[in-house]
Amino acid sequence: MGRPFLSDPAWVNKAEEGRSEDIQRCICCLRCMEYFQDHIMNGKPVGCAVNPRACRESEMMDAAPKNGGHRQIVIVGAGPAGLTAAKELAARDFKVTVLERQEEPGGQLLLAKMPPLKEKIAWPAETLARQALQEGAEIRYHVDATKEMINSYQPYAVILATGGEAVAPAIPGSDAENVVTVTPILMGEKKYQGKEIAVIGSGMTGLETAELLQIQGNRVTIIEMADKIAPGAYPVNADDVIGRLKKGGARFMPGRKLERISSNQLHLSRKDGVMESIATDATVLSIGVRSRNELEKEVSGCCDRLYVIGDAKKPGRIGDATRSAFEVARKIQ
Numbered sequence: 001m002g003r004p005f006l007s008d009p010a011w012v013n014k015a016e017e018g019r020s021e022d023i024q025r026c027i028c029c030l031r032c033m034e035y036f037q038d039h040i041m042n043g044k045p046v047g048c049a050v051n052p053r054a055c056r057e058s059e060m061m062d063a064a065p066k067n068g069g070h071r072q073i074v075i076v077g078a079g080p081a082g083l084t085a086a087k088e089l090a091a092r093d094f095k096v097t098v099l100e101r102q103e104e105p106g107g108q109l110l111l112a113k114m115p116p117l118k119e120k121i122a123w124p125a126e127t128l129a130r131q132a133l134q135e136g137a138e139i140r141y142h143v144d145a146t147k148e149m150i151n152s153y154q155p156y157a158v159i160l161a162t163g164g165e166a167v168a169p170a171i172p173g174s175d176a177e178n179v180v181t182v183t184p185i186l187m188g189e190k191k192y193q194g195k196e197i198a199v200i201g202s203g204m205t206g207l208e209t210a211e212l213l214q215i216q217g218n219r220v221t222i223i224e225m226a227d228k229i230a231p232g233a234y235p236v237n238a239d240d241v242i243g244r245l246k247k248g249g250a251r252f253m254p255g256r257k258l259e260r261i262s263s264n265q266l267h268l269s270r271k272d273g274v275m276e277s278i279a280t281d282a283t284v285l286s287i288g289v290r291s292r293n294e295l296e297k298e299v300s301g302c303c304d305r306l307y308v309i310g311d312a313k314k315p316g317r318i319g320d321a322t323r324s325a326f327e328v329a330r331k332i333q
């Protein structure tokens with residue numbers, strides 16, 4: 001119960017009161033262990049991806065005065081950042097409206113939950129949406145937020161939590177029909193079976209997508225520009241997936257940069273200048289996320305208080321999104 005108490009210190013009370021759906025469940029992401037390792041030497045506390053108050057509780061005692069006075073806040077995006085802001089501000093008695101273009105909450109977590117053993121990753125969105133509604137926020141789905149729509153609320157503050165999207169680089173040949181980002185693979189819009197597939201990029205998203213493709217009956221090759229697989233990933237998480245990929249026969253090719261794609265051939269350069277080619281039926285690009293924040297330019301000037309949070313500000317992970325939302329929700333007075 002160590003980690004579940006970090007994600008929700010009221011776990012036992014809520015369970016005893018029969019409110020298990022209100023518990024912010026630990027998603028086993030191990031971000032707390034990363035915080036622990038990073039912070040242990042400089043005296044900073046541990047943190048939790050889904051609970052921005054974790055280990056800062058006493059500092060946060062007066063962080064949420066109920067002084068919203070029903071002033072209108074418009075939040076665009078119902079991913080973990082937008083929902084955290086909605087919950088916190090509605091609890092402070094602001095009138096909160098969340099505009100979301102999809103039919104359900106979660107944002108990128110709806111993609112993140114698709115690979116094997118990742119279903120828990122969507123839990124924070126379920127719980128945060130429920131808590132935001134309980135606090136009185138309104139969440140409107142199927143709404144593509146525009147400047148006019150936001151203006152029509154005459155908001156006291158606007159928060160853009162519009163998230164991020166997969167980067168599709170301009171590599172020669174990457175416009176071919178059999179070259180895709182991870183998004184259509186995870187959404188199930190593009191399906192392969194019995195194929196040779198190259199996954200470009202070995203961050204956690206690339207590795208997890210490769211595992212999904214492997215389970216769907218494909219042979220995968222993971223190509224990474226850095227000298228080692230999963231650079232920057234937390235080793236415990238990476239080793240777990242790499243072990244399963246190896247068991248399934250995946251091939252790993254670190255130290256190779258994708259230069260160009262031509263009729264089912266990938267052309268790769270090595271650091272020593274040697275070029276290599278490998279044959280594939282399809283190529284899946286997993287080389288990062290870019291912020292989606294076109295609305296910022298459009299709405300700037302329409303409201304004195306405009307904030308950009310989460311991946312829309314800087315692509316990161318759940319913990320970065322919830323923290324940035326929490327800080328902005330505290331700042332609005």
Ligand SMILES: Cc1cc2nc3c(=O)[nH]c(=O)nc-3n(C[C@H](O)[C@H](O)[C@H](O)COP(=O)(O)OP(=O)(O)OC[C@H]3O[C@@H](n4cnc5c(N)ncnc54)[C@H](O)[C@@H]3O)c2cc1C
Pocket residue numbers: 029049076077078079080081082099100101102105106107108109111112113121143144145146161162163164182186204205292295309310311312315316317318319321
């Ligand atoms: C495949 C994958 C796996 C991941 N795995 C992990 C992981 O294991 N651990 C981890 O910590 N992080 C993971 N992440 C990262 C994590 O999902 C993001 O950091 C997090 O979701 C960012 O939250 P956000 O609220 O800022 O944005 P998002 O989750 O992107 O949400 C933005 C929302 O805004 C909506 N929106 C955008 N524009 C508009 C508009 N104009 N009108 C209305 N709505 C709009 C979108 O529909 C979306 O719902 C993963 C990401 C991906 C893609």
Ligand code: SF4
Pocket residue numbers: 003004006007025026027028029030031032033047048049050051
């Ligand atoms: S950081 Fe992740 S693993 Fe750690 S307690 Fe929070 S949700 Fe659980």
